[in-house]
Amino acid sequence: MSVNKLTFVTGNPNKLIETQYILSQGIPIEIDSADLDIPELQGTTREIAIAKCRRASELLGRACITEDTALCYKALNGLPGPYIKHFMKNLGHEGLNKLLVGFETKEAYALCTFAYSAGPGSEPLLFEGRTDGAIVPPRGPPLFGWDAVFQPGGFDKTYAEMSKEEKNIISHRYRALDKLKAYLAALSTAQT
Numbered sequence: 001m002s003v004n005k006l007t008f009v010t011g012n013p014n015k016l017i018e019t020q021y022i023l024s025q026g027i028p029i030e031i032d033s034a035d036l037d038i039p040e041l042q043g044t045t046r047e048i049a050i051a052k053c054r055r056a057s058e059l060l061g062r063a064c065i066t067e068d069t070a071l072c073y074k075a076l077n078g079l080p081g082p083y084i085k086h087f088m089k090n091l092g093h094e095g096l097n098k099l100l101v102g103f104e105t106k107e108a109y110a111l112c113t114f115a116y117s118a119g120p121g122s123e124p125l126l127f128e129g130r131t132d133g134a135i136v137p138p139r140g141p142p143l144f145g146w147d148a149v150f151q152p153g154g155f156d157k158t159y160a161e162m163s164k165e166e167k168n169i170i171s172h173r174y175r176a177l178d179k180l181k182a183y184l185a186a187l188s189t190a191q192t
C-alpha cells in the first residue's frame with residue numbers, strides 16, 4: 001500500500017489543519033479527511049483510540065488515521081482526560097480553571113493519540129505524544145478548544161498565544177505525529 005495519501009477521519013477542522021501542516025513539514029503525504037459518526041467508548045485513551053480507528057477503517061473501507069486528544073490534570077489523577085471535549089463544551093475556560101480551585105498544583109498534560117489502521121480488520125497502531133504544562137486563566141484568542149488555558153512547561157505563553165510555528169513544534173500533536181511520520185516513512189521505504 002502506498003502511503004502518499006491517507007484519510008484522517010475527524011470532525012475537527014483545527015486538528016486537520018494542524019495535522020496537515022505538521023506532516024507537510026516532514027514527508028510527502030497528502031491528507032484528506034472524512035467526518036464519520038463514530039461512537040467514542042469510555043476507557044483508557046488507548047482503548048478509546050483503538051476502538052475508534054478500528055471502526056473508522058471499517059466504515060471507510062480502507063486505511064486511515066484517527067486522533068484523540070486528552071487533557072489530564074495532575075490534581076485530578078488524569079481527569080478530565082479523554083472526556084475533555086464535554087468538560088470544555090459545558091464548563092468553558094472559566095470552568096476548566098475552577099475545577100482546580102482548592103488544589104495546590106495546576107499541572108496538567110496534553111496527550112495526543114494518533115491511531116493508524118492499514119485497512120478494515122487490521123489492528124490499529126498507536127502513536128502517542130505528550131506535552132506537560134499547567135492550566136492558567138485564559139490568554140490569547142479562543143480559536144481552538146482549550147488552547148487559551150494551557151501553558152506548556154518552560155514557556156510564558158499559552159498555546160493560544162503561540163504562532164502556529166511555535167505550537168506545532170512542541171505540541172502533543174506534533175510529538176505524536178513525529179512518531180507517525182517515522183512509521184509512514186519506514187513503511188514507504190519498505191514498499192519501494
Ligand SMILES: O=c1[nH]c(=O)c2ncn([C@@H]3O[C@H](COP(=O)(O)OP(=O)(O)OP(=O)(O)O)[C@@H](O)[C@H]3O)c2[nH]1
Pocket residue numbers: 009010011012015040067068069070084085086088144145146147148159171173
Ligand atoms: O485547545 C485545544 N488544542 C488542541 O491542540 C486540541 N486538540 C484537541 N482539542 C480539543 O479537545 C477535545 C478532544 O476531543 P476529541 O479528541 O474527541 O476531538 P473531536 O471530537 O473534536 O474530533 P474527532 O474525534 O472527530 O477527531 C475537543 O474538544 C478538541 O477540540 C484541542 N483543544
Ligand SMILES: [Mg+2]
Pocket residue numbers: 040085
Ligand atoms: Mg471526538
